[in-house]
Amino acid sequence: MSDRPLYNLEAARGSGQLERMRSLEAEGVCIFCPEHAGRWQREPVEHTGEHWYVTRNDFPYEGTAAHYLIVARRHVSTFQELPDAAGAELWQIRRELAERLGALAFATIERSGEMRLNGGSVAHLHVHMVALEPAPAKTVRFRVSARAERDPA
Numbered sequence: 001m002s003d004r005p006l007y008n009l010e011a012a013r014g015s016g017q018l019e020r021m022r023s024l025e026a027e028g029v030c031i032f033c034p035e036h037a038g039r040w041q042r043e044p045v046e047h048t049g050e051h052w053y054v055t056r057n058d059f060p061y062e063g064t065a066a067h068y069l070i071v072a073r074r075h076v077s078t079f080q081e082l083p084d085a086a087g088a089e090l091w092q093i094r095r096e097l098a099e100r101l102g103a104l105a106f107a108t109i110e111r112s113g114e115m116r117l118n119g120g121s122v123a124h125l126h127v128h129m130v131a132l133e134p135a136p137a138k139t140v141r142f143r144v145s146a147r148a149e150r151d152p153a
């Protein structure tokens, strides 16, 4: 692991998440590395493949019927660092998850590269997959850029 930051505190979506990110950064613990996932993530790992593992997001986005994370097993921050076979496995995981969840609509997103520019919160490649419902309590939004000055906090 490098001396680059593991967490982008600006991307935290609540005080609980911010607190956890601060303490893990101080300890140098990447919450998405498989050796730490069991201890630091509340939700269990539901599937482990060759390149990815699957877990529910500890901090699901409001308005989602389900919010999963498909996390690279290696500590990488860009999709270019993984082989093409990881892409095929990712597709398979998404398809199986969609079949299992049985929702009528899904959205997926991954942020790659510098997290301060792509709005990511953890410097470890992961894909968000959310199941959407017909009457959500809130519109689901993903931020995928640095925060603009005029953005509300």
Ligand SMILES: [Zn+2]
Pocket: 030, 031, 032, 033, 074, 075, 076, 123, 124
């Ligand atoms: Zn990691």
